Amino acid sequence: MAATLLTTTSGSRREAEPLSALVYRGPGACDGCAEAVAALLKLGPRPFKVRYVGPGEEVPLTAAGLAEADVYAQPGGDDDLDGTWEGLKGAAGAIRDWTRGGGRYLGFCMGGYLAGSDPGFGLLPGDTDEYIASSGASVRDERDTVVPVMWKGASRHMYFQDGPVFVLDDGADASVLARYDNGTVAAVVAPYGKGRVGVVGPHPEADSSWYSDAGLSNPDGVRFDLAHDLVEETLKGL
Template sequence: AAPGGRGAAWAGGPFRRGGGRAGPPPAALAVAAALLTASACGASPVPDGAADDAVAAADGRPLALVYRGPAACEGCPEAARELLERDGFAVRYVGPEERLRFGAGVLAGAALYVQPGGTNGQEVSTAWGLLQRDPGFSPELVRDFVRGGGRYLGLCMGGYLAGDPGYDLLPGDSGQYIHSRGATVTDEQDRLVDVAWRGRPQRMYFQDGPYFDVDGPGVDVLARYSNGRAAAVTAPYGAGRVAVSGPHPEAPADWYRDYHLPDESKTGLGLGADLLHDLMAATPSS
């Protein structure tokens, strides 16, 4: 599975925001589950979310913490990790079944927190509720981290969750692209969507992702859908910065193969690197 969904009042009325990559066939899921179970066995959790040597990026690379748990789809945290590692980050997972758990100090030393895509058809309010059920989780952990100079990357569901309901990190909010006027994708199926990235036409992996209705000082719109809605944005929050994308720049080649789509994974990863550079830069470029 991949991105996320949302049920919320927005622009004067309630609607459902859904989405997700349907995922690999059952046999592949069984193998993946066995591998995940094997890797989890014997890994003792860090109590109360306290940071330990597992958090430190001893090789000097910037540290990114990627959420992995029930509010993310199978394969989405791993795809985000691949994008980040290609760009020079050390990556650790954080979540209720991970060695690192939410709690005081877990984001200490991190440069970036990543909220990946969510499960197919999952409402944003449901994903937000699942996050809040984590005993150590608090929205203020992430808000304080970004406000103090950290960075937040939200991909599809993570883009929805940057708004409300969610972390409320955006100078505005998100909307469901497939229901926006002039949208070129109008269903929840996995598709390629046309965007203009820094003015250049591109095609990206997409599954019911958001657009962003944001404005204010320091907002940088990197990409727009063909109807003019913002598809990828960076924006300030306190001393930190937020990056969000409706399409999936991190989508690996097998996501395209699973849905018989032309493989744009190399292009997507290049756009993802551009988004990361804009997010991490001291002075983002327009």
């Protein structure tokens, strides 16, 4: 991985440089979604050196491009999962191999769908489905809205637009961070080989402009602690 460590004269270890994150920005990513994830990572409790990856970006989405990164983040996208997958499936093997070798995959909304397997990178112990199609869902269409979740037992609200639920295999080795109001899984972290995969269906990275542009408000206020918690849980071991 990219971050290196130095040993001080007292024998303790400290990071010599920030962790390195690649954020996908390219076909299939929605306007502003990559930038919101990049801002989250740059300003978090453990700030990252962030670069964009994808067609025409400074880093190609290849095994060589991923090799120097600690985290790969797949942001939200448009509504066409199959179309987005067509543009990304050529990199699926490289993403799987990199994660299996110790990389950290972060997926937000569409990035969560893509962590599944039908279609997707196949990084989860299970698959994904639409929350709006799940039994007892309080939202039944693709409009931008705010949904309640239980995040580690606490009631919170997040920006939402047709995000996934995560359907885990029986006995899956995974930590559920959040559930929607109908009990389905809204955020989860799971190991993948030596790496870890952290995914979320709603948008904890959404800033105030997302809410104002959609005419929405968050009763909890616009806060990023849930997004930071997802990142930190995914980083465990680094």
